[in-house]
Each structure stands twice: as structure tokens, then as C-alpha cells.
Amino acid sequence: xxxxxxLPDWADPALSAQLPLLRDEGESQRLExxxxxxxxxxxLAKEIAAFAxxxxxxxxxxxxDDGSLLGLPDASTSAERDxxxxxxxxxxxxxxxxxxTPILRFGIEDGNVVMAIEVPRGAQPIYYSSQKxxxxxxxxxxxxxxxxxxxxxxxxxxxRPQAANDGQSAFLSDLATLLIEVLIHADEFDERNVxxxxxxxxxxxxxxAQRLRALAADEPARRAGVxxxxxxxADHLDRAANHRLVLGRESWRTxxxxxxxxxxxxxxxxxxxxxxxxxxxxxxxxxxxxLTRNLRQFVDLERRADxxxxxxxIEDLQAEVSSIGESLLRISYYNxxxxxxxxxxxxxxxxxxxxxxxxxxxxxxxxASMRRVREQVSILRxxxxxxxxxxxxx
Numbered sequence: 283x284x285x286x287x288x289l290p291d292w293a294d295p296a297l298s299a300q301l302p303l304l305r306d307e308g309e310s311q312r313l314e315x316x317x318x319x320x321x322x323x324x325x326l327a328k329e330i331a332a333f334a335x336x337x338x339x340x341x342x343x344x345x346x347d348d349g350s351l352l353g354l355p356d357a358s359t360s361a362e363r364d365x366x367x368x369x370x371x372x373x374x375x376x377x378x379x380x381x382x383t384p385i386l387r388f389g390i391e392d393g394n395v396v397m398a399i400e401v402p403r404g405a406q407p408i409y410y411s412s413q414k415x416x417x418x419x420x421x422x423x424x425x426x427x428x429x430x431x432x433x434x435x436x437x438x439x440x441x442r443p444q445a446a447n448d449g450q451s452a453f454l455s456d457l458a459t460l461l462i463e464v465l466i467h468a469d470e471f472d473e474r475n476v477x478x479x480x481x482x483x484x485x486x487x488x489x490x491a492q493r494l495r496a497l498a499a500d501e502p503a504r505r506a507g508v509x510x511x512x513x514x515x516a517d518h519l520d521r522a523a524n525h526r527l528v529l530g531r532e533s534w535r536t537x538x539x540x541x542x543x544x545x546x547x548x549x550x551x552x553x554x555x556x557x558x559x560x561x562x563x564x565x566x567x568x569x570x571x572x573l574t575r576n577l578r579q580f581v582d583l584e585r586r587a588d589x590x591x592x593x594x595x596i597e598d599l600q601a602e603v604s605s606i607g608e609s610l611l612r613i614s615y616y617n618x619x620x621x622x623x624x625x626x627x628x629x630x631x632x633x634x635x636x637x638x639x640x641x642x643x644x645x646x647x648x649x650a651s652m653r654r655v656r657e658q659v660s661i662l663r664x665x666x667x668x669x670x671x672x673x674x675x676x
Contacts (some may be wrong), residue, residue: 326377336417337482354394457551461548474641525540607638636666
């Protein structure tokens with residue numbers, strides 16, 4: 283059977299259509315190929331842990347390292363696919379710490395079955411396999427160095443200014459984290475309307491919906507009277523994640539409406555249940571510390587930018603700028619009136635451009651697209667520095 287024939291019900295049509303493009307794209311920061319399902323669970327667990335620590339990514343099993351289509355011979359029957367699914371569930375529950383829940387799909391290309399494991403960026407700062415922390419670096423999943431683990435944990439702690447000791451405050455902190463995640467991805471949805479960014483956003487919507495449903499089941503959600511809204515938000519995200527795109531404007535319009543519904547509800551819940559709780563003086567200090575620290579990191583990154591480009595690490599440069607932007611975006615969704623009434627909006631505008639730097643395409647154009655990335659790094663660093671200077675925060 284080729285892709286022109288009717289696909290069986292268990293085969294995902296979108297994945298099946300994308301397989302040739304994904305194979306041509308090659309392994310990258312967000313894409314890993316495996317020839318076959320590994321006998322050693324650690325081989326798959328470390329790839330999953332690395333993506334969960336670093337960025338959402340997809341593992342295609344049944345594809346050679348060079349992108350050649352091999353297929354999985356043991357995935358043709360329902361029983362075989364169920365066995366693979368249970369093995370994956372066991373790895374994600376027992377071999378990866380903290381546990382992570384990926385999305386499993388099967389696609390078909392030229393009669394060959396390919397298994398796709400879509401791993402979301404995890405909620406925790408670092409993920410482990412066999413007691414080792416893993417991160418993704420370009421086409422490799424490698425153990426994280428001690429300083430990398432420390433830096434990720436510090437950044438994660440500082441991005442949670444509402445964290446508190448009592449259960450209700452901890453619940454609001456977790457809720458705020460998820461709401462902000464929705465708002466960031468929804469706000470950038472139009473700019474990420476092509477793959478791999480579109481699929482990554484939709485996978486993140488699905489993962490956030492799972493986490494919201496788990497949060498809604500906690501007693502603090504009922505006490506806060508927000509359980510129904512959390513579940514409704516999860517429904518909107520599930521629709522955005524699972525809407526089947528077809529040719530034509532109507533299908534895209536329906537998808538964007540689901541995203542818009544999620545964003546509007548997330549903003550209302552944020553306003554009603556998070557913004558109404560004032561940040562403490564300690565949180566004010568943490569936020570200012572994080573702002574100045576990110577500026578220092580950005581200044582150092584700009585200093586190293588030319589060397590990174592010359593050594594073929596421009597994607598690393600884009601990823602690091604994007605990571606700083608994401609950290610700043612999360613801050614910008616809190617009430618920052620203690621700095622200035624307009625500061626949050628101004629910070630969000632700069633941070634958004636930083637976060638989207640990773641979507642700037644690189645072409646075989648004699649280095650012109652790389653120079654544009656390099657110029658944008660300097661422009662954004664200047665804008666961020668000026669913003670903090672204007673508010674006496676540098």
C-alpha cells in the first residue's frame with residue numbers, strides 16, 4: 283500500500299503526509315531518527331529525557347540516521363502496536379525521571395509503518411535516565427554537565443516568583459505557570475504557522491491540557507472555585523491540538539478559533555485568580571534579580587555570537603536567545619506595576635521577539651540569513667538594555 287491508498291484507521295494521516303518532509307529535514311535539535319525500536323530501554327529513555335529537558339521534539343522509529351525509510355516490521359497488527367505502546371509507557375514511567383507523557387502516533391509511507399514519539403518540553407527543569415541528567419544538543423542527546431543542571435534549576439526556580447509554602451499558594455503558582463504557557467503559545471501562534479513550529483505548538487497544547495486536568499483534580503482547585511474553568515480551558519486546548527487540518531481557509535480559521543478561545547479563557551482566569559493575589563516584596567526582588575541576570579547573560583551571548591556563527595553553532599545562538607526570551611515572557615505576564623504601569627507590555631514586546639528568533643529561517647544564501655540573525659541579536663540586546671536603563675533596573 284502506498285500513501286495514495288486509503289490509510290487504515292490507526293494510521294495518522296497528518297504524520298503519514300509529513301514523513302517524507304521530516305526525513306528530508308534530517309536530524310536536528312527537534313528531530314531524532316532511530317532504525318528500530320531499541321531492545322535496551324535506556325537508549326530510548328535518554329532521547330525522551332533530553333527532549334523533555336531542552337525542547338519539544340519528535341523521535342521517528344523506523345527511519346535510518348541518513349533519513350532512509352526502513353519501517354517497523356513489528357507494528358502491522360493491533361497487538362504489535364499495543365505492545366510497542368505499553369513498552370513506551372513503561373519507559374516513560376519507570377526509566378525517565380520525573381515521569382513524562384509523550385504522544386504516540388503511527389504513520390505509513392510507501393507501505394512502511396513508522397512510529398512517532400512526540401515529547402513535550404517538561405514542566406521540570408531537568409530529566410534523568412539511569413540516574414543521569416540529559417539534554418538535547420543539535421543532533422545529539424548527551425548527559426548534562428553539572429553546571430548545566432545547576433543553571434537550569436536556578437532559572438526554573440527564578441521563573442516561579444509566586445512559589446509559596448502553603449498548598450493554596452502553591453496551587454496558584456502552578457496554575458499561573460500553565461496559564462502563562464497557554465498565553466505565550468497562543469500569542470505566537472500566527473508566527474509559528476508552519477512546521478516544525480506548528481506541530482510543536484499543538485503538541486504543547488496537548489501536554490498543557492493534560493497538566494491542567496491533573497491540576498483541576500486537586501482539592502485547591504475546588505476551593506478556589508476554578509475547577510470548571512480549568513477543565514474548560516483543557517477542552518479548548520485539546521481541540522486546538524487535535525483539530526484535523528485540511529486544505530482551505532475554513533479549517534485554519536477553525537483551528538485559530540480554538541486557540542483564541544483558549545487564550546481568552548486563560549487571560550480571564552489569570553486576571554481573576556492570579557493577578558488578584560499581590561506579589562510579595564521577596565517576589566519583587568526575585569523578578570528584578572532575574573531581569574538583570576538575563577541582561578548579563580544576553581550581553582555575554584552577544585559577545586560570543588560571532589564565534590558561535592563561525593564555528594557552525596548559529597542554531598545554538600538562536601536557541602539561547604529564545605530561551606532568554608521565554609524566561610522574560612513568563613515574567614511579563616505577572617503584574618509588574620510595582621516597576622511601572624507600562625513595563626510589562628514593553629518587556630513582553632522585546633521578549634517576544636527574542637523568543638521568536640529561533641523561527642528565523644536559515645538559507646543557502648551566502649550567509650545573508652545568518653547575518654540577519656546576528657543583526658537581530660544586537661538589536662534585541664540594545665532594546666532590552668535600554669528598557670532596563672529607562673526604569674533604573676540595569
